[in-house]
Amino acid sequence: MKGIAAVLASAAIVAAGAAMAQDEPKPVTDTTQPTTPSQSMPQQSGETMQVPTLDALDKDHDGFISSTEAGSSKDIASVFTEADADKNGKLDRMEYANAIKLIQG
């Protein structure tokens, strides 16, 4: 039985060696730092996009942007009709948010 034990032992050594060999290519992610979220603000990235807030345009403070109010921002005015989903001639907050999306692509 000694022979078999020796064979098993050497087989184990070979297996261990193979395992060691497989370990060699290390994952590269150790040395370089993962993408650090250094910028805490997710969206506003210094672009020259200056879209006014709804409140800034809402001159009569009724919570909606009328076409007249939209006229003070040519960006908003340019997407006003498209953003006015229910075609009531004014943008509510949802529609206004959509208008900004349309502007910012």
Ligand SMILES: [Ca+2]
């Ligand atoms: Ca208004």
Ligand SMILES: [Ca+2]
């Ligand atoms: Ca509307």
